[in-house]
Amino acid sequence: MSNKIIFIPNAQDDMMNAFDWYELQWEGLGNKFLLDIEYCVRRISFSPNMYPVVYKQYHRAVVKKFPYAVLYNNQHHTIVVYGVFHTSQHPDKWLYRLDNL
Numbered sequence: 001m002s003n004k005i006i007f008i009p010n011a012q013d014d015m016m017n018a019f020d021w022y023e024l025q026w027e028g029l030g031n032k033f034l035l036d037i038e039y040c041v042r043r044i045s046f047s048p049n050m051y052p053v054v055y056k057q058y059h060r061a062v063v064k065k066f067p068y069a070v071l072y073n074n075q076h077h078t079i080v081v082y083g084v085f086h087t088s089q090h091p092d093k094w095l096y097r098l099d100n101l
Contacts, residue, residue, distance in 0.1 A: 002045040004078045010097060011071075014084040018068065036065050037084060048074040058082065058098055071098070 007015075015037055023030035040063045044051065051061040054071075061070045071083040071094055082101070083094050 002042070003048060003074065005041055005045055005081065006078060007081045011081045011083050018066075018084065018086070033066055033068075036063050037068070037070065040064070040070055041079070041081065044070065044072060045079055048072070048079055055095060055098060062087070 015034065019030040019034055021030075022033045040061050044059075044061050048059065051059040054060040057073045058071055059073060061072070063069065067087045069085055069087055070081055071085065072079050072081045083097055085094050
């Protein structure tokens with residue numbers, strides 16, 4: 001059973017900034033990035049507890065072909081995505097976001 005998925009505005013901004021950057025590198029790469037994010041989120045929606053808890057009740061799923069991770073939690077059959085971060089970013093960036101919701 002899949003769960004409903006909600007992206008907070010900051011997570012949407014994360015994705016679109018990465019999309020823009022990838023499109024500048026190579027036309028069409030941004031679309032491939034978004035498809036991989038969609039695939040990752042679909043996997044999360046079918047099995048949200050499959051991915052490790054990395055902070056309090058928040059999970060992290062790593063995107064397969066791009067160096068990004070999706071940060072989310074499962075709230076009553078609803079997946080809330082809080083961030084789409086490049087894996088080289090310092091964890092303080094996403095910890096700050098999660099602590100200031």
